[in-house]
Amino acid sequence: MPQPLAYRMRPQKIEDVIGQQHLVGPGKIISRMVQAKMLSSMILYGPPGTGKTSIASAIAGSTKYAFRKLNAATDSKKDLQIVAEEAKMSGTVILLLDEIHRLDKTKQDFLLPHLESGRIVLIGATTENPYININPAIRSRTQIFEVHPLTPDDIRTAINRSLTDKQNGLGDENIQLDDDAETFLTTATNGDLRSALNGLELAAKSTPADDDIIHLTLPIIEECVQKKAFSHDKDGDAHYDVISAFQKSIRGSDTDAALHYLARLVTAGDMQSIARRLMVIAYEDIGLANPPACSRVVNAVYAAEHLGLPEGRIPLADAVIELCLSSKSNSGMAAIDAAMSDVAKGRGGDIPAHLKDAHYAGAAKLGHGVDYKYPHSFPNDWVKQQYLPDPIKNAQYYEPKQNGKFETALGEQYTRLRKAQGH
Template sequence: MNKNQPLAYRMRPGSIDEIIGQEHLLGDGRLLNRIVKTNKLSSMILYGPPGTGKTSIATAIAGSTDTPYKMLNAVVNNKKDMEIAVEEAKISNQLILIMDEVHRLDKTKQDFLLPHLEKGLLILVGATTANPYHSINPAIRSRCQIFEVKRLQPEQIKTALFHALEDQKRGLGAYKVDLHDDAADHLATASAGDVRSALNALELAVLSSPPHTNSGTISISLAVAEECIQRKSFQHDKNGDAHYDVLSAFQKSIRGSDPDAALHYLARLAEAGDLISIGRRLIVTAYEDVGLANPQAGQRALAAVEAAERLGFPEARIPLSNAVIELCLSPKSNSAYTAFDMARAELLERGTPDIPAHLRDSSYKGAASLGRGLEYKYPHNDERGWVPQQYLPDDIKDSQYYFPKNNSKFEKSFKEVYNKLKNK
């Protein structure tokens, strides 16, 4: 074992029994556990956040079987490297191909791999941080089972830390280390589920701390741990799938009228510096979820977004947080856009029935002879500003799309007018 390699790399599990966490995949009786123990491995894709052990699980799976394996990276390795892997597979009758960043396979590499996956000559074990349902070619994906790898919990990360301290061969067992409880807690929580980050911070703490002159013990206090990891690891890829999960949770928290949750997700988006996505989501939420229950919310949300764009971060957080709280605590109504969706659905189902003759264009010469516009009643000529007449085509004249809500003063007033005009 090369001691110059990072601790996290050295501590990679050699078999599935050494893997910490991921019980939903590798616990007794779980599918992946059964697949490995029966030596019936098939192509698969492991996806999840950075530092959760995808590649480690892939190598542990491969190491737990009798089949030889080879590790490649979809970005670094080229088609020639894959051709070599195929030749090795032919010699051994089968090869497990561990492919890191599998979502980065270009079309040429995918086309090369497909027939070998189809024949079973290669068993692909791909690892990626991207959601494979969004980022991986369907032809590859259809030949693989999909397994989601989840962030480790703090207690699981602490287990990995103490295991590394005890391991004489691969870990830090050659050192006499006193890792304080509060320091271990900090490394476990500040790493935000990334065991690689926690292990590398531990190694930095041990190697940078002088041993006690008498006992030879290296003491890792909370202060030392804080220096080595500095802050909670913030993982947010603006182009990744997790980004859309945050945006989804952001809007759903506003829709659910939970300002605390909405502000949490706003902070995550703001920390990533993604002002454009925040603005777009706030504006659409104002119209989609608040809608006619508070018609001014859309205008105020737009004003807040424009102010935030002029200010930039960190000041942009001020108008944005105002808008978020107002939208959260406003009454909600989706009646307007659902009315449109109903109108469109009927249009797609029933086609385009003839427009009533009295509503058709009558501005051209000869329109009257065709009966265009002859019976049209001009509302402004009536003191009420409204006259009863049919506007929908005959085939759908009784259709109703707009169903007003009752949970705000605005839409209650709209409902009163609507019912009066419809003689309800």
């Protein structure tokens, strides 16, 4: 049985990777690693079909290192030993370890010394958040890179490559793909290139030729992708427009508009985009004005993901209605962005000596932690002392808003504390 189209079209060098240009584009981190042949182990995390395996195979192809692929859940320690022996015999081996979040301690303990020696360059792939689901011992020895859903233009590029490539793609077939069918294919899979190519190949292989032309229409592609087109435009931007309108409607407190856009996303079966966007909205747009609402959104998303659709639409609708009608505040996002701006500009300075770590021999001789005042030893568990470095000791990042009782109270306390500190 021939390999699927998505497998056959995997890039053989880094320049051919579609999407993820923040990692593999000219001058970007993975591209630089490949160019210098200074590879470090890494974890790629993001949704299915976004190019994690493609990046790994392209790195191997560009560097000419041996490439092996294992699954952390199903392959054994013995399989890892075989890879390690190969690395000892022939030099560096790039190991793509799928589902790395399911790596058990026995396999992890075996891998660690090989990662440290550099004989095995590990590329872990996962759809789970590595900061939560991957053991710190592995995490500390890898760089973590997030991959994003591909854009419609990315998927269109991959489709065109597949239709013209005679060696690995469908170039030997005389395929006519209608414009609206192509546009649908670029948006309906929500950035999952594997699903898009699987749908395209199924359509091409299951549609009889007419006068030697395989004519692929929108209904054929819809059937093969198994998602109905609820809206799309000639530029293929409809999916992202819906998500944008969804967030802006909630931010603008228009409950009915938000429910309409939620309905579009539910109809498309796009649970992933709904879940991610709702949690972003909760903390970006409602935030400190109503923290309990943020917690309830997380619970609603959890319930919806476990219920699945169509039942999952109910907790999602409840969450959307509450977010629309809640007080709004983006002060938390604005505060961290302001602090990160200072860090990016190099504004900071040495950490005050009394705040430095004092839990080691010799710390006192350096003056570290010596003059630290333990707040719990003072009345009201607070004492005046400097926390920010000298160059920015008066910096203010948080600008309280008064759009809800919770943040109003926080703002009053924040103002009192800054005044007590002498700001």
